[in-house]
Amino acid sequence: MIIPPSRNVGVTIACEMCSRAFAPSGRRRYCSDPCRQAAWRQRHPAPVAPLPSRAPRSATVYQCAACEARYLGEQWCPDCQRPCRRLGPGGLCPHCDEPVAQADLLPTTEGGAAVS
Helix, strand or coil: CCCCCCCCCCCCCCCCCCEECCCCCCCCCCCHHHHHHHHHHCCCCCCCCCCCCCCCCCHHEEEEEEEECCEEEEEEEECCCEEEEEEEEEEECCCCCCEHHHHHHECCCCCEEEEE
């Protein structure tokens, strides 16, 4: 059987964060610095940075519709002199240094859509 800590209203108060009884001194409302810090963090949540809607051009893989060559960060095929279509975010393969889109690395279903 767990006995709750003794609480004498005139001598101790409950911590606003963890409800542990402690002897107050001055205007102190928390039993310890970690409880005080946790309460401050609860009152001031960290701002959530919005995610970019698209990858920057330098991290986007493009493919030429005519010759099917892939380029990283280049929207124009220098061989065909045609615009390339965007495949999505990606980078260079560490083995062959060819541009690889992230969608190429994800498993696909029978319909061709990537599984998330």
